[in-house]
Amino acid sequence: MSKFIVRGGNVLAGNVKVSGAKNSVLPIIAASLLGEDGISIIRDAPPLDDVMTINKVLESLGANVTYDREVITVNAQNIASCEAPYEWVRKMRASFLVMGPLLTRTGYTRISLPGGCAIGTRPIDQHLKGFEAMGAEINLGQGFIEAKTKGRLRGAKVYLDVASVGATENIMMAATLAEGTTVIENAAKEPEIVDLANYLNGMGAIVRGAGTGVIRIEGVEKLCGVEHTVIPDRVEAGTFMIAAAMTGGNVFVEGAIADHLGPVISKLEEMGVSIDAQENGIRVRADKPLKAVDVKTLPYPGFPTDMQSQMMALLLVSEGTSVVTETVFENRFMHVDQFRLMNAEIKVEGRGAIVTGGAKLSGAKVCATDLRAGAALIIAGLVADGTTEVSGTHHIDRGYVHLAEKLSGLGADIWRITMDEPVAESTKVQLPQHEERPVLKIQPTWA
Ligand SMILES: CC(=O)N[C@H]1[C@@H](OP(=O)(O)OP(=O)(O)OC[C@H]2O[C@@H](n3ccc(=O)[nH]c3=O)[C@H](O)[C@@H]2O)O[C@H](CO)[C@@H](O)[C@@H]1O
Ligand SMILES: C=C(OP(=O)(O)O)C(=O)O
Numbered sequence: 419m420s421k422f423i424v425r426g427g428n429v430l431a432g433n434v435k436v437s438g439a440k441n442s443v444l445p446i447i448a449a450s451l452l453g454e455d456g457i458s459i460i461r462d463a464p465p466l467d468d469v470m471t472i473n474k475v476l477e478s479l480g481a482n483v484t485y486d487r488e489v490i491t492v493n494a495q496n497i498a499s500c501e502a503p504y505e506w507v508r509k510m511r512a513s514f515l516v517m518g519p520l521l522t523r524t525g526y527t528r529i530s531l532p533g534g535c536a537i538g539t540r541p542i543d544q545h546l547k548g549f550e551a552m553g554a555e556i557n558l559g560q561g562f563i564e565a566k567t568k569g570r571l572r573g574a575k576v577y578l579d580v581a582s583v584g585a586t587e588n589i590m591m592a593a594t595l596a597e598g599t600t601v602i603e604n605a606a607k608e609p610e611i612v613d614l615a616n617y618l619n620g621m622g623a624i625v626r627g628a629g630t631g632v633i634r635i636e637g638v639e640k641l642c643g644v645e646h647t648v649i650p651d652r653v654e655a656g657t658f659m660i661a662a663a664m665t666g667g668n669v670f671v672e673g674a675i676a677d678h679l680g681p682v683i684s685k686l687e688e689m690g691v692s693i694d695a696q697e698n699g700i701r702v703r704a705d706k707p708l709k710a711v712d713v714k715t716l717p718y719p720g721f722p723t724d725m726q727s728q729m730m731a732l733l734l735v736s737e738g739t740s741v742v743t744e745t746v747f748e749n750r751f752m753h754v755d756q757f758r759l760m761n762a763e764i765k766v767e768g769r770g771a772i773v774t775g776g777a778k779l780s781g782a783k784v785c786a787t788d789l790r791a792g793a794a795l796i797i798a799g800l801v802a803d804g805t806t807e808v809s810g811t812h813h814i815d816r817g818y819v820h821l822a823e824k825l826s827g828l829g830a831d832i833w834r835i836t837m838d839e840p841v842a843e844s845t846k847v848q849l850p851q852h853e854e855r856p857v858l859k860i861q862p863t864w865a
Contacts, residue, residue: 424802442649450492451479462650546565552593581607590625607718622642692704710738710740727793734762734773740773786811792808
Protein backbone atom coordinates (compact mmCIF):
# COMPACT_ATOMS: atom_id res chain seq x y z
CA MET A 419 0.00 0.00 0.00
CA SER A 420 1.26 3.47 -0.71
CA LYS A 421 0.35 7.01 0.27
CA PHE A 422 1.12 10.53 -0.82
CA ILE A 423 2.45 12.69 2.00
CA VAL A 424 2.01 16.43 1.52
CA ARG A 425 3.30 19.17 3.80
CA GLY A 426 1.43 22.36 3.13
CA GLY A 427 2.76 25.89 2.82
CA ASN A 428 4.99 26.02 -0.27
CA VAL A 429 4.23 28.34 -3.19
CA LEU A 430 4.43 26.57 -6.57
CA ALA A 431 6.68 28.08 -9.22
CA GLY A 432 8.37 26.90 -12.40
CA ASN A 433 7.53 24.75 -15.38
CA VAL A 434 5.57 21.50 -15.50
CA LYS A 435 5.03 19.36 -18.59
CA VAL A 436 1.65 17.81 -19.33
CA SER A 437 1.51 14.14 -20.41
CA GLY A 438 -0.63 12.67 -23.17
CA ALA A 439 -4.36 12.52 -22.46
CA LYS A 440 -5.64 9.39 -20.72
CA ASN A 441 -9.10 9.88 -22.18
CA SER A 442 -7.68 10.09 -25.71
CA VAL A 443 -5.18 7.30 -25.58
CA LEU A 444 -7.65 4.72 -24.21
CA PRO A 445 -10.15 4.89 -27.12
CA ILE A 446 -7.26 5.22 -29.57
CA ILE A 447 -5.69 1.99 -28.31
CA ALA A 448 -9.12 0.32 -28.56
CA ALA A 449 -9.48 1.64 -32.12
CA SER A 450 -6.18 -0.01 -33.06
CA LEU A 451 -8.12 -3.27 -33.10
CA LEU A 452 -9.61 -2.04 -36.38
CA GLY A 453 -6.25 -2.20 -38.17
CA GLU A 454 -6.29 -5.33 -40.31
CA ASP A 455 -3.01 -4.38 -41.94
CA GLY A 456 0.10 -2.58 -40.72
CA ILE A 457 1.05 -1.53 -37.23
CA SER A 458 -0.23 1.40 -35.21
CA ILE A 459 2.33 3.59 -33.48
CA ILE A 460 0.86 5.75 -30.74
CA ARG A 461 3.13 8.48 -29.40
CA ASP A 462 2.87 10.42 -26.11
CA ALA A 463 1.03 7.49 -24.55
CA PRO A 464 1.23 8.24 -20.81
CA PRO A 465 2.59 5.50 -18.51
CA LEU A 466 -0.64 5.12 -16.56
CA ASP A 467 -2.21 2.05 -15.01
CA ASP A 468 -5.26 2.52 -17.26
CA VAL A 469 -3.04 2.39 -20.34
CA MET A 470 -1.44 -0.82 -19.13
CA THR A 471 -4.88 -2.27 -18.46
CA ILE A 472 -6.22 -1.60 -21.95
CA ASN A 473 -2.99 -2.91 -23.43
CA LYS A 474 -3.61 -6.13 -21.54
CA VAL A 475 -7.16 -6.27 -22.88
CA LEU A 476 -5.76 -6.02 -26.41
CA GLU A 477 -3.18 -8.70 -25.67
CA SER A 478 -5.91 -10.98 -24.33
CA LEU A 479 -7.65 -10.56 -27.70
CA GLY A 480 -4.52 -11.66 -29.56
CA ALA A 481 -3.05 -8.30 -30.57
CA ASN A 482 0.67 -7.81 -30.19
CA VAL A 483 1.28 -4.71 -28.04
CA THR A 484 4.56 -3.11 -27.00
CA TYR A 485 5.10 -0.12 -24.72
CA ASP A 486 8.39 1.70 -24.55
CA ARG A 487 9.10 5.26 -23.47
CA GLU A 488 5.59 6.57 -24.10
CA VAL A 489 5.30 4.88 -27.48
CA ILE A 490 2.83 2.06 -27.97
CA THR A 491 2.84 -0.21 -30.99
CA VAL A 492 -0.17 -2.35 -31.77
CA ASN A 493 -0.22 -5.11 -34.32
CA ALA A 494 -3.85 -6.22 -34.51
CA GLN A 495 -3.64 -8.10 -37.78
CA ASN A 496 -4.49 -11.36 -36.06
CA ILE A 497 -7.34 -11.23 -33.60
CA ALA A 498 -7.53 -14.50 -31.72
CA SER A 499 -10.48 -13.82 -29.42
CA CYS A 500 -13.55 -11.60 -29.32
CA GLU A 501 -14.07 -11.81 -25.57
CA ALA A 502 -12.82 -9.13 -23.21
CA PRO A 503 -12.36 -10.83 -19.84
CA TYR A 504 -13.81 -9.63 -16.55
CA GLU A 505 -10.32 -9.54 -15.07
CA TRP A 506 -9.55 -6.38 -17.07
CA VAL A 507 -12.97 -4.87 -17.73
CA ARG A 508 -13.71 -4.69 -13.99
CA LYS A 509 -10.58 -2.58 -13.51
CA MET A 510 -11.54 0.09 -15.97
CA ARG A 511 -14.78 1.04 -17.69
CA ALA A 512 -12.97 2.21 -20.80
CA SER A 513 -12.20 -1.46 -21.59
CA PHE A 514 -15.76 -1.54 -22.88
CA LEU A 515 -14.55 0.58 -25.81
CA VAL A 516 -13.24 -2.56 -27.50
CA MET A 517 -16.83 -3.59 -28.18
CA GLY A 518 -17.41 -1.32 -31.21
CA PRO A 519 -14.15 -2.25 -32.97
CA LEU A 520 -14.52 -6.01 -32.33
CA LEU A 521 -18.16 -6.10 -33.38
CA THR A 522 -17.62 -4.22 -36.61
CA ARG A 523 -14.48 -6.11 -37.56
CA THR A 524 -15.54 -9.66 -36.68
CA GLY A 525 -19.33 -9.60 -36.31
CA TYR A 526 -19.19 -10.99 -32.77
CA THR A 527 -18.09 -9.86 -29.34
CA ARG A 528 -18.68 -10.85 -25.75
CA ILE A 529 -17.65 -8.45 -23.03
CA SER A 530 -17.95 -8.42 -19.29
CA LEU A 531 -20.44 -5.86 -18.05
CA PRO A 532 -18.52 -2.83 -16.82
CA GLY A 533 -19.54 -2.14 -13.24
CA GLY A 534 -20.71 1.14 -11.77
CA CYS A 535 -18.17 3.01 -9.71
CA ALA A 536 -17.81 5.60 -7.05
CA ILE A 537 -19.01 8.50 -9.21
CA GLY A 538 -22.30 7.04 -10.48
CA THR A 539 -24.06 4.06 -12.02
CA ARG A 540 -22.68 4.74 -15.51
CA PRO A 541 -25.05 2.75 -17.71
CA ILE A 542 -24.14 1.70 -21.26
CA ASP A 543 -27.62 1.81 -22.80
CA GLN A 544 -26.60 4.46 -25.36
CA HIS A 545 -23.70 2.35 -26.65
CA LEU A 546 -26.05 -0.62 -27.08
CA LYS A 547 -28.78 1.48 -28.65
CA GLY A 548 -26.28 2.57 -31.30
CA PHE A 549 -25.10 -0.97 -32.05
CA GLU A 550 -28.70 -2.19 -32.29
CA ALA A 551 -29.63 0.61 -34.67
CA MET A 552 -26.76 -0.63 -36.84
CA GLY A 553 -28.22 -4.14 -36.97
CA ALA A 554 -26.50 -5.87 -34.05
CA GLU A 555 -28.35 -8.36 -31.89
CA ILE A 556 -27.53 -7.78 -28.25
CA ASN A 557 -27.89 -10.36 -25.49
CA LEU A 558 -27.25 -9.69 -21.84
CA GLY A 559 -26.76 -12.33 -19.19
CA GLN A 560 -24.50 -13.73 -16.50
CA GLY A 561 -22.47 -10.56 -16.30
CA PHE A 562 -21.72 -10.50 -20.01
CA ILE A 563 -22.94 -8.60 -23.03
CA GLU A 564 -22.88 -10.42 -26.28
CA ALA A 565 -23.31 -8.62 -29.60
CA LYS A 566 -23.47 -10.22 -33.02
CA THR A 567 -24.42 -9.35 -36.57
CA LYS A 568 -25.31 -11.57 -39.53
CA GLY A 569 -23.35 -9.52 -42.03
CA ARG A 570 -21.51 -6.22 -41.71
CA LEU A 571 -23.06 -3.62 -39.44
CA ARG A 572 -25.27 -1.21 -41.39
CA GLY A 573 -24.94 2.54 -41.25
CA ALA A 574 -27.79 4.15 -39.29
CA LYS A 575 -28.96 7.37 -37.70
CA VAL A 576 -28.31 7.26 -33.96
CA TYR A 577 -29.65 9.97 -31.68
CA LEU A 578 -27.97 9.86 -28.26
CA ASP A 579 -30.28 10.68 -25.35
CA VAL A 580 -27.22 11.92 -23.46
CA ALA A 581 -24.12 13.26 -25.19
CA SER A 582 -22.06 10.36 -23.87
CA VAL A 583 -18.34 10.44 -24.61
CA GLY A 584 -17.94 6.66 -24.51
CA ALA A 585 -21.07 5.94 -26.57
CA THR A 586 -20.02 8.48 -29.22
CA GLU A 587 -16.59 6.83 -29.41
CA ASN A 588 -17.87 3.25 -29.47
CA ILE A 589 -20.49 3.95 -32.15
CA MET A 590 -18.05 6.03 -34.20
CA MET A 591 -15.55 3.15 -34.19
CA ALA A 592 -18.24 0.59 -35.05
CA ALA A 593 -19.44 2.77 -37.93
CA THR A 594 -16.04 2.97 -39.63
CA LEU A 595 -16.40 -0.53 -41.11
CA ALA A 596 -20.20 -0.56 -41.43
CA GLU A 597 -21.98 -0.65 -44.76
CA GLY A 598 -23.16 2.86 -45.63
CA THR A 599 -23.36 6.05 -43.62
CA THR A 600 -23.87 6.46 -39.89
CA VAL A 601 -24.97 9.77 -38.41
CA ILE A 602 -24.56 10.30 -34.67
CA GLU A 603 -26.80 13.10 -33.40
CA ASN A 604 -26.32 14.77 -30.02
CA ALA A 605 -22.77 13.43 -30.17
CA ALA A 606 -20.27 14.36 -27.47
CA LYS A 607 -17.93 17.18 -28.56
CA GLU A 608 -14.91 16.61 -26.31
CA PRO A 609 -11.41 17.18 -27.77
CA GLU A 610 -10.75 13.47 -27.18
CA ILE A 611 -13.52 12.66 -29.69
CA VAL A 612 -11.73 14.81 -32.26
CA ASP A 613 -8.43 13.09 -31.48
CA LEU A 614 -10.03 9.68 -31.98
CA ALA A 615 -11.64 10.80 -35.25
CA ASN A 616 -8.26 12.04 -36.50
CA TYR A 617 -6.70 8.71 -35.61
CA LEU A 618 -9.48 6.78 -37.36
CA ASN A 619 -9.18 8.97 -40.44
CA GLY A 620 -5.42 8.29 -40.44
CA MET A 621 -6.28 4.58 -40.50
CA GLY A 622 -8.40 5.14 -43.61
CA ALA A 623 -11.81 5.86 -42.09
CA ILE A 624 -14.10 8.67 -43.25
CA VAL A 625 -15.31 10.54 -40.17
CA ARG A 626 -16.61 14.10 -40.50
CA GLY A 627 -17.98 16.54 -37.94
CA ALA A 628 -16.15 15.29 -34.83
CA GLY A 629 -16.17 18.12 -32.29
CA THR A 630 -19.71 19.12 -33.29
CA GLY A 631 -23.02 17.62 -32.20
CA VAL A 632 -23.45 15.72 -35.48
CA ILE A 633 -20.84 13.21 -36.65
CA ARG A 634 -21.11 11.46 -40.03
CA ILE A 635 -19.17 8.30 -40.73
CA GLU A 636 -19.01 6.68 -44.18
CA GLY A 637 -18.16 3.03 -43.75
CA VAL A 638 -15.08 1.68 -45.55
CA GLU A 639 -13.95 -1.89 -46.32
CA LYS A 640 -10.71 -1.93 -44.40
CA LEU A 641 -8.53 0.07 -41.98
CA CYS A 642 -4.77 -0.04 -41.47
CA GLY A 643 -2.42 0.83 -38.64
CA VAL A 644 -1.13 4.41 -38.57
CA GLU A 645 1.19 6.66 -36.57
CA HIS A 646 -0.46 9.16 -34.22
CA THR A 647 0.48 11.51 -31.38
CA VAL A 648 -2.02 11.79 -28.55
CA ILE A 649 -3.21 15.28 -27.49
CA PRO A 650 -2.05 16.69 -24.12
CA ASP A 651 -4.20 15.84 -21.11
CA ARG A 652 -6.48 18.82 -20.43
CA VAL A 653 -7.53 17.45 -17.04
CA GLU A 654 -3.95 17.01 -15.88
CA ALA A 655 -3.18 20.51 -17.21
CA GLY A 656 -6.20 21.95 -15.39
CA THR A 657 -5.15 20.20 -12.19
CA PHE A 658 -1.73 21.92 -12.28
CA MET A 659 -3.36 25.25 -13.10
CA ILE A 660 -5.56 24.96 -10.03
CA ALA A 661 -2.64 23.80 -7.88
CA ALA A 662 -0.71 26.90 -8.97
CA ALA A 663 -3.66 29.20 -8.21
CA MET A 664 -4.24 27.49 -4.87
CA THR A 665 -0.75 28.26 -3.58
CA GLY A 666 -0.59 31.82 -4.98
CA GLY A 667 2.03 30.54 -7.40
CA ASN A 668 3.44 31.30 -10.83
CA VAL A 669 3.57 28.20 -13.02
CA PHE A 670 3.96 27.54 -16.73
CA VAL A 671 1.92 24.48 -17.70
CA GLU A 672 3.80 23.29 -20.76
CA GLY A 673 1.72 21.64 -23.47
CA ALA A 674 -1.63 22.82 -22.09
CA ILE A 675 -3.98 23.82 -24.93
CA ALA A 676 -6.06 26.86 -23.99
CA ASP A 677 -8.79 25.97 -26.50
CA HIS A 678 -9.42 22.71 -24.62
CA LEU A 679 -9.60 24.48 -21.26
CA GLY A 680 -12.04 27.33 -21.99
CA PRO A 681 -14.36 27.01 -18.98
CA VAL A 682 -11.54 26.26 -16.53
CA ILE A 683 -9.66 29.36 -17.72
CA SER A 684 -12.82 31.50 -17.54
CA LYS A 685 -13.61 30.41 -13.99
CA LEU A 686 -10.03 30.98 -12.82
CA GLU A 687 -10.05 34.44 -14.40
CA GLU A 688 -13.39 35.26 -12.72
CA MET A 689 -11.75 34.34 -9.44
CA GLY A 690 -8.86 36.73 -10.06
CA VAL A 691 -6.20 34.37 -11.40
CA SER A 692 -4.07 35.74 -14.21
CA ILE A 693 -3.91 33.43 -17.24
CA ASP A 694 -1.55 33.91 -20.14
CA ALA A 695 -2.25 31.44 -22.95
CA GLN A 696 0.82 30.95 -25.09
CA GLU A 697 1.58 28.81 -28.11
CA ASN A 698 3.20 25.96 -26.17
CA GLY A 699 1.40 26.23 -22.85
CA ILE A 700 -0.39 28.36 -20.29
CA ARG A 701 1.12 30.55 -17.57
CA VAL A 702 -0.91 30.78 -14.38
CA ARG A 703 -0.25 33.46 -11.78
CA ALA A 704 -2.17 34.15 -8.62
CA ASP A 705 -0.98 37.14 -6.63
CA LYS A 706 -4.13 38.36 -4.91
CA PRO A 707 -6.93 36.85 -2.80
CA LEU A 708 -9.31 34.80 -4.94
CA LYS A 709 -13.06 35.43 -5.21
CA ALA A 710 -15.69 32.70 -4.87
CA VAL A 711 -17.52 31.65 -8.08
CA ASP A 712 -20.32 29.24 -8.84
CA VAL A 713 -19.47 26.25 -11.02
CA LYS A 714 -21.76 23.87 -12.90
CA THR A 715 -20.38 20.79 -14.65
CA LEU A 716 -21.64 20.09 -18.17
CA PRO A 717 -20.59 18.09 -21.22
CA TYR A 718 -17.91 19.81 -23.31
CA PRO A 719 -17.61 22.71 -23.93
CA GLY A 720 -19.07 23.17 -20.45
CA PHE A 721 -17.06 22.93 -17.25
CA PRO A 722 -15.63 19.37 -17.06
CA THR A 723 -16.86 17.04 -14.35
CA ASP A 724 -13.29 15.69 -14.20
CA MET A 725 -12.19 19.11 -12.83
CA GLN A 726 -15.01 19.52 -10.30
CA SER A 727 -13.25 18.21 -7.20
CA GLN A 728 -10.02 20.11 -7.90
CA MET A 729 -12.07 23.30 -8.39
CA MET A 730 -13.85 22.64 -5.11
CA ALA A 731 -10.47 22.51 -3.37
CA LEU A 732 -9.68 25.97 -4.77
CA LEU A 733 -13.08 27.37 -3.79
CA LEU A 734 -12.45 26.25 -0.21
CA VAL A 735 -9.67 28.81 0.10
CA SER A 736 -11.31 31.63 -1.87
CA GLU A 737 -13.27 34.53 -0.36
CA GLY A 738 -17.03 33.98 -0.11
CA THR A 739 -19.51 31.19 -0.68
CA SER A 740 -19.77 29.15 -3.88
CA VAL A 741 -22.25 26.67 -5.26
CA VAL A 742 -20.86 23.71 -7.19
CA THR A 743 -23.45 21.85 -9.24
CA GLU A 744 -22.62 18.42 -10.65
CA THR A 745 -24.90 17.57 -13.56
CA VAL A 746 -22.90 14.86 -15.37
CA PHE A 747 -22.60 12.14 -12.71
CA GLU A 748 -25.15 11.56 -9.96
CA ASN A 749 -22.67 10.67 -7.21
CA ARG A 750 -19.56 12.74 -7.68
CA PHE A 751 -19.30 14.43 -4.30
CA MET A 752 -17.54 11.61 -2.45
CA HIS A 753 -14.54 13.90 -1.86
CA VAL A 754 -16.68 16.24 0.27
CA ASP A 755 -16.44 13.98 3.34
CA GLN A 756 -12.68 13.83 2.88
CA PHE A 757 -12.40 17.62 2.58
CA ARG A 758 -14.43 17.86 5.80
CA LEU A 759 -11.72 15.85 7.55
CA MET A 760 -9.43 18.72 6.57
CA ASN A 761 -11.68 21.27 8.24
CA ALA A 762 -13.70 22.24 5.18
CA GLU A 763 -17.26 23.50 5.48
CA ILE A 764 -19.36 22.11 2.62
CA LYS A 765 -23.07 21.36 2.57
CA VAL A 766 -24.41 18.97 -0.06
CA GLU A 767 -27.99 19.32 -1.25
CA GLY A 768 -28.85 16.93 -4.06
CA ARG A 769 -26.67 17.80 -7.03
CA GLY A 770 -25.38 21.01 -5.42
CA ALA A 771 -22.61 21.61 -2.90
CA ILE A 772 -22.44 24.88 -1.00
CA VAL A 773 -18.80 25.61 -0.29
CA THR A 774 -17.85 28.09 2.42
CA GLY A 775 -14.66 29.80 1.35
CA GLY A 776 -11.86 31.12 3.51
CA ALA A 777 -11.25 27.79 5.23
CA LYS A 778 -8.03 27.31 7.12
CA LEU A 779 -7.47 23.77 5.97
CA SER A 780 -5.67 21.44 8.29
CA GLY A 781 -3.66 18.38 7.31
CA ALA A 782 -5.38 15.03 7.87
CA LYS A 783 -5.36 11.38 6.87
CA VAL A 784 -7.70 11.20 3.89
CA CYS A 785 -8.54 8.73 1.15
CA ALA A 786 -8.90 9.23 -2.59
CA THR A 787 -12.42 8.04 -3.37
CA ASP A 788 -11.81 8.30 -7.12
CA LEU A 789 -9.13 9.52 -9.47
CA ARG A 790 -9.88 13.26 -9.49
CA ALA A 791 -10.86 13.28 -5.82
CA GLY A 792 -7.35 12.03 -5.11
CA ALA A 793 -5.79 14.91 -7.04
CA ALA A 794 -8.09 17.39 -5.28
CA LEU A 795 -7.05 16.15 -1.84
CA ILE A 796 -3.39 16.49 -2.76
CA ILE A 797 -4.02 20.05 -3.97
CA ALA A 798 -5.81 20.84 -0.72
CA GLY A 799 -2.85 19.39 1.16
CA LEU A 800 -0.56 21.91 -0.59
CA VAL A 801 -2.08 24.74 1.46
CA ALA A 802 -3.21 22.85 4.57
CA ASP A 803 -1.64 23.42 7.93
CA GLY A 804 0.66 20.50 8.69
CA THR A 805 0.78 17.14 6.96
CA THR A 806 -1.84 15.48 4.78
CA GLU A 807 -1.67 11.77 4.00
CA VAL A 808 -3.61 10.66 0.93
CA SER A 809 -4.27 6.94 0.57
CA GLY A 810 -6.16 5.23 -2.26
CA THR A 811 -3.23 5.95 -4.56
CA HIS A 812 -4.34 3.28 -7.05
CA HIS A 813 -7.08 5.68 -8.15
CA ILE A 814 -4.56 8.46 -8.73
CA ASP A 815 -2.22 6.14 -10.67
CA ARG A 816 -5.01 5.52 -13.16
CA GLY A 817 -4.78 9.05 -14.46
CA TYR A 818 -1.73 11.04 -13.27
CA VAL A 819 1.84 10.41 -14.41
CA HIS A 820 4.44 10.97 -11.65
CA LEU A 821 2.18 13.40 -9.81
CA ALA A 822 4.40 13.71 -6.72
CA GLU A 823 7.53 14.24 -8.83
CA LYS A 824 5.86 16.85 -11.05
CA LEU A 825 4.52 18.79 -8.04
CA SER A 826 7.78 18.60 -6.14
CA GLY A 827 9.51 19.90 -9.28
CA LEU A 828 7.37 23.02 -8.77
CA GLY A 829 8.46 23.29 -5.15
CA ALA A 830 5.74 21.35 -3.37
CA ASP A 831 6.72 19.38 -0.28
CA ILE A 832 5.28 16.06 -1.41
CA TRP A 833 6.49 12.50 -1.60
CA ARG A 834 5.17 9.00 -1.82
CA ILE A 835 5.69 6.21 0.65
CA THR A 836 5.14 2.55 0.02
CA MET A 837 4.39 0.47 3.05
CA ASP A 838 5.79 -3.03 3.46
CA GLU A 839 3.12 -4.87 1.58
CA PRO A 840 3.09 -6.60 -1.77
CA VAL A 841 2.73 -4.07 -4.56
CA ALA A 842 -0.81 -4.26 -5.91
CA GLU A 843 -1.10 -5.52 -9.47
CA SER A 844 -2.67 -2.23 -10.49
CA THR A 845 0.40 -0.22 -9.50
CA LYS A 846 2.77 -2.10 -11.79
CA VAL A 847 3.27 -0.31 -15.03
CA GLN A 848 5.60 -2.52 -17.08
CA LEU A 849 3.96 -4.90 -19.47
CA PRO A 850 5.34 -8.42 -19.30
CA GLN A 851 7.21 -9.69 -22.34
CA HIS A 852 4.72 -10.50 -25.05
CA GLU A 853 4.14 -14.23 -25.20
CA GLU A 854 4.11 -16.03 -28.49
CA ARG A 855 0.53 -17.02 -29.08
CA PRO A 856 -1.02 -19.17 -31.73
CA VAL A 857 -1.98 -17.22 -34.81
CA LEU A 858 -5.65 -17.99 -34.79
CA LYS A 859 -7.11 -15.34 -37.01
CA ILE A 860 -10.79 -14.74 -36.41
CA GLN A 861 -12.61 -14.17 -39.67
CA PRO A 862 -15.70 -11.96 -39.85
CA THR A 863 -18.82 -14.05 -39.35
CA TRP A 864 -19.91 -13.19 -42.91
CA ALA A 865 -16.58 -14.05 -44.61
C1 LIG B 1 -12.24 7.20 -20.44
C2 LIG B 1 -13.02 8.46 -20.54
O1 LIG B 1 -13.02 9.13 -21.56
N1 LIG B 1 -13.68 8.83 -19.44
C3 LIG B 1 -14.42 10.06 -19.44
C4 LIG B 1 -15.76 9.83 -20.10
O2 LIG B 1 -16.40 8.79 -19.39
P1 LIG B 1 -17.70 8.09 -20.03
O3 LIG B 1 -17.53 7.98 -21.49
O4 LIG B 1 -17.94 6.86 -19.25
O5 LIG B 1 -18.80 9.17 -19.69
P2 LIG B 1 -20.12 9.49 -20.49
O6 LIG B 1 -19.95 10.73 -21.26
O7 LIG B 1 -20.54 8.26 -21.20
O8 LIG B 1 -21.15 9.74 -19.28
C5 LIG B 1 -21.83 10.96 -19.14
C6 LIG B 1 -23.20 10.70 -18.54
O9 LIG B 1 -23.96 9.92 -19.43
C7 LIG B 1 -24.51 8.80 -18.78
N2 LIG B 1 -24.61 7.68 -19.74
C8 LIG B 1 -23.50 7.31 -20.46
C9 LIG B 1 -23.57 6.27 -21.36
C10 LIG B 1 -24.80 5.61 -21.54
O10 LIG B 1 -24.93 4.68 -22.34
N3 LIG B 1 -25.88 6.02 -20.83
C11 LIG B 1 -25.82 7.04 -19.92
O11 LIG B 1 -26.82 7.38 -19.29
C12 LIG B 1 -23.52 8.52 -17.66
O12 LIG B 1 -24.11 7.76 -16.62
C13 LIG B 1 -23.15 9.92 -17.22
O13 LIG B 1 -24.12 10.41 -16.33
O14 LIG B 1 -16.52 11.03 -20.04
C14 LIG B 1 -16.82 11.48 -18.72
C15 LIG B 1 -17.70 12.71 -18.83
O15 LIG B 1 -17.03 13.76 -19.38
C16 LIG B 1 -15.52 11.75 -17.97
O16 LIG B 1 -15.81 12.03 -16.63
C17 LIG B 1 -14.60 10.54 -18.01
O17 LIG B 1 -13.33 10.90 -17.53
C1 LIG C 1 -13.91 9.46 -14.44
C2 LIG C 1 -12.73 9.41 -15.05
O1 LIG C 1 -12.28 8.40 -15.83
P1 LIG C 1 -12.98 7.01 -16.21
O2 LIG C 1 -14.09 7.29 -17.14
O3 LIG C 1 -11.88 6.28 -16.91
O4 LIG C 1 -13.44 6.37 -14.93
C3 LIG C 1 -11.75 10.53 -14.97
O5 LIG C 1 -10.80 10.53 -15.77
O6 LIG C 1 -11.91 11.39 -14.11
